[in-house]
Amino acid sequence: MVADISVDLQWVRRQPEKCDEIAKAIRNQLSTAEDATDALKTAAEGFELIDSLPQMMERWEDLNDLLCERLQDAGERFYQCADRFDENETNAIDLLRNLLT
Numbered sequence: 001m002v003a004d005i006s007v008d009l010q011w012v013r014r015q016p017e018k019c020d021e022i023a024k025a026i027r028n029q030l031s032t033a034e035d036a037t038d039a040l041k042t043a044a045e046g047f048e049l050i051d052s053l054p055q056m057m058e059r060w061e062d063l064n065d066l067l068c069e070r071l072q073d074a075g076e077r078f079y080q081c082a083d084r085f086d087e088n089e090t091n092a093i094d095l096l097r098n099l100l101t
Contacts, residue, residue, distance in 0.1 A: 009082055009085060009086070012078055012081055012082045012085070013078070013079075013082045015074075015075065015078040016074075016075035016076070016078045016079050017075075019071040019072065019074050019075035019078070020071070020072075020075060022071055023067070023068040023071040023072060026064055026067050026068055026071075027064060027068060029064065030060070030061065030064055033057065033060050034057070037053050037056070037057055040053060041053060
């Protein structure tokens with residue numbers, strides 16, 4: 001049984017850029033979160049939630065860092081995948097040429 005697999009190499013090569021775009025959008029959320037934290041601080045004077053805001057912000061920053069790291073790793077893997085596909089395709093073509101000549 002032979003599997004019919006096709007690879008859209010151009011699509012694969014575009015994915016690292018998309019990962020970077022998503023990571024940038026995620027990073028941009030930090031300023032929004034900081035603004036929201038500042039608004040909560042001024043709106044909730046005397047409220048116990050204020051004491052937890054630094055922890056919430058730290059967790060958001062940690063999550064933000066984790067997501068950006070994972071996206072960067074995924075982008076690198078797309079690059080590697082595309083490069084390996086090119087290499088394998090070239091090797092297959094060379095093998096067929098050697099067999100047929």
